[in-house]
Amino acid sequence: MWMTLWTEFRGHVLPWLIAAGFVALAQHNQSQHVQQLEAANVRLAASVDEMRQAVGRAADLLATQGYTVPLETPPTSKGSESR
Numbered sequence: 001m002w003m004t005l006w007t008e009f010r011g012h013v014l015p016w017l018i019a020a021g022f023v024a025l026a027q028h029n030q031s032q033h034v035q036q037l038e039a040a041n042v043r044l045a046a047s048v049d050e051m052r053q054a055v056g057r058a059a060d061l062l063a064t065q066g067y068t069v070p071l072e073t074p075p076t077s078k079g080s081e082s083r
Helices: 002-064
Strands: none
């Protein structure tokens, strides 16, 4: 009787429990990875904003001394150039 229950459990239930554990572990790892990527993106955005402000201050300083800074132009990609 017990051997039959153990065989049924081992053959039919245990593989599903192990698979569920692996899926839960994969989801947890993905969640942590996404959180780390979001945090890195926030830090990058803050750094870009800080650099933009520093460039603005440098442009203002140069303007007070009589220099002009060219206007910002968006970069063009190779696919959008007209022929």
